[in-house]
Structures are given as structure tokens and as C-alpha cells.
Amino acid sequence: MNGIARYDHVAPWGSVVWNEVRYGRRSPVLLVFGLTAVSRTVGQGTFHCPRCGGDRAFRRRAGRRCFSIFFVPLVPLWRLREDVECRTCRGRFPVAALRTPTARQLAEALAAGMRAAAALVLRAGDPADPAARARAVAIVTGYGEPGYDEAAVNADLAERRTFLEREVVRAGTQLAVEAKEWFLAQAVRIGLADGPLGEGERRELHGIADLLGMSPAYALGVIVTTEGASR
Structure with missing residues (x-):
């Protein structure tokens, strides 16, 4: 299957606009790729939220940067720093926030x-x-x-x-x-x-x-x- 592809620019968000693609048909194709952060919960509890100013429930999150196509993570790349997410205000803070006593x-x-x-x-x-x-x-x-x-x-x-x-x-x-x-x-x-x-x-x-x-x-x-x- 013969294919010819040419693109003019890369959009700021990682989209590549293909102007000529021939794989047995003549039509423009939009290929969206980029980097996506994927997080998972590794712990939870109660902490003193710096934004709320009181004791709140939290989730401790660990993440990884992944290469994605059409917003679907496909290839895991480097690990991200863990952070703490307040379940009330949804603010995210460094893990050091857990040192402040409730x-x-x-x-x-x-x-x-x-x-x-x-x-x-x-x-x-x-x-x-x-x-x-x-x-x-x-x-x-x-x-x-x-x-x-x-x-x-x-x-x-x-x-x-x-x-x-x-x-x-x-x-x-x-x-x-x-x-x-x-x-x-x-x-x-x-x-x-x-x-x-x-x-x-x-x-x-x-x-x-x-x-x-x-x-x-x-x-x-x-x-x-x-x-x-x-x-």
C-alpha cells in the first residue's frame, strides 16, 4: 500500500495537519498526538489543606507522562512527582503539605x-x-x-x-x-x-x-x- 504524506505545521497542542495523504484515497487527515499525564491514587487520609485552611480529606497521587495519540496514552515515559489532592477544593500540593499537623x-x-x-x-x-x-x-x-x-x-x-x-x-x-x-x-x-x-x-x-x-x-x-x- 503506497502512501504519501506532507504536513505544513504542528499545532501548539501537538496536532499535525496532514495536507496530502494517499493510501488508496484522496482526503485530508488530522493526526492528534502529544504528551498526557496519567495519575493513580496511592494513598488517602486527612490533612491540613493550605487552600481551605482546615482539615480535609486528601488523595495522594502518583503519575507518569505518556505519549498519546488521539488523547489515548500509549507509551509510558517518565515518572512525575507525587502530589496531594484535596478532595474538597481539588487543589494539588507537594507531598510536604502532609507534614503540617491536622x-x-x-x-x-x-x-x-x-x-x-x-x-x-x-x-x-x-x-x-x-x-x-x-x-x-x-x-x-x-x-x-x-x-x-x-x-x-x-x-x-x-x-x-x-x-x-x-x-x-x-x-x-x-x-x-x-x-x-x-x-x-x-x-x-x-x-x-x-x-x-x-x-x-x-x-x-x-x-x-x-x-x-x-x-x-x-x-x-x-x-x-x-x-x-x-x-
């Missing part, structure tokens, strides 16, 4: 951090003191742990120090400067529940401030101010 994750991290800080302060003083334990329960409950009770206090006191410190650090990464100040002040109030701060409690509070990312001078100011307000 509101629920943030609340859980703060509650866990305060539990850890309370345990550290109690261990530095008298962990059996009823007033200090009651203050710890009240403060942790206020941070979003409604089921926190005496049994939970005992469980936290039995945790490894490295674990407790890690939880405080994790909470600190989510807090603004003012929120860190309030967090430390709450830990100070736990220490003050059984009387003036002892040297061990004071050292522990400075250690908690350091884990939160506060300077020694700033921590001292918060501790002294909270002590003065309790008198």
Missing part, C-alpha cells in the same frame, strides 16, 4: 506533651502528694484529655524519662511563643500545688523550658511571674 494531631500532641510535663514535675517533687496530683489531673484534662485520672497519672510516672522528654519536644514544635509561656506556667502551677518550688522542681521546670525551645532567661521570667501570682 487540628486533631495538634490537640493530641499538646495533651501528650502536658501529660509528660506533669509527670516530670511530679517526679521532681512529691509524686504522692494529693494536691499536686489533683492539679496535674485538672490541667491535663483542660488540655483535651477528659479521661485523665489517678490511674493515668501513675502510668505516666512509670514512663521512661526519654519518652516523656520526647513528648514535650513534640508539643513544643507546634506552639507559638505565647503558647509555650502558658504551657510552662501550667507546669509551674503543678509544682506549686504542694508548696513552694524545691530545687529539684525548679531544675526540672528549666529543663522543660529548654525542651520547649525557650531561653533560660525567658523561662526564669515565666517561673518567677507564676510563683508571684500564686502567693
Whole structure:
């Protein structure tokens, strides 16, 4: 079968207009080709959407560039970077968007951090003191742990120090400067529940401030101010 083909230009979208094609007939032919992105879902969950400004469902998408004819992908070429698609606004974002904690994750991290800080302060003083334990329960409950009770206090006191410190650090990464100040002040109030701060409690509070990312001078100011307000 003899064929002659000639084209005058390539359209911006990849279409080639053929002016002379003879395969046993005389008629113009439009051949449409180009590159097409083909995506598939590789994961899903909930994330903080930068565009919506709140927690939304997402799809994690992986794609590949393909050579297509008449918009039909035929030949797979190179892989594309994965991205995250919001199921609400349909916006697409880099996978790094998943690093931003959701509101629920943030609340859980703060509650866990305060539990850890309370345990550290109690261990530095008298962990059996009823007033200090009651203050710890009240403060942790206020941070979003409604089921926190005496049994939970005992469980936290039995945790490894490295674990407790890690939880405080994790909470600190989510807090603004003012929120860190309030967090430390709450830990100070736990220490003050059984009387003036002892040297061990004071050292522990400075250690908690350091884990939160506060300077020694700033921590001292918060501790002294909270002590003065309790008198």
C-alpha cells in the first residue's frame, strides 16, 4: 500500500495537519498526538489543606507522562512527582503539605506533651502528694484529655524519662511563643500545688523550658511571674 504524506505545521497542542495523504484515497487527515499525564491514587487520609485552611480529606497521587495519540496514552515515559489532592477544593500540593499537623494531631500532641510535663514535675517533687496530683489531673484534662485520672497519672510516672522528654519536644514544635509561656506556667502551677518550688522542681521546670525551645532567661521570667501570682 503506497502512501504519501506532507504536513505544513504542528499545532501548539501537538496536532499535525496532514495536507496530502494517499493510501488508496484522496482526503485530508488530522493526526492528534502529544504528551498526557496519567495519575493513580496511592494513598488517602486527612490533612491540613493550605487552600481551605482546615482539615480535609486528601488523595495522594502518583503519575507518569505518556505519549498519546488521539488523547489515548500509549507509551509510558517518565515518572512525575507525587502530589496531594484535596478532595474538597481539588487543589494539588507537594507531598510536604502532609507534614503540617491536622487540628486533631495538634490537640493530641499538646495533651501528650502536658501529660509528660506533669509527670516530670511530679517526679521532681512529691509524686504522692494529693494536691499536686489533683492539679496535674485538672490541667491535663483542660488540655483535651477528659479521661485523665489517678490511674493515668501513675502510668505516666512509670514512663521512661526519654519518652516523656520526647513528648514535650513534640508539643513544643507546634506552639507559638505565647503558647509555650502558658504551657510552662501550667507546669509551674503543678509544682506549686504542694508548696513552694524545691530545687529539684525548679531544675526540672528549666529543663522543660529548654525542651520547649525557650531561653533560660525567658523561662526564669515565666517561673518567677507564676510563683508571684500564686502567693
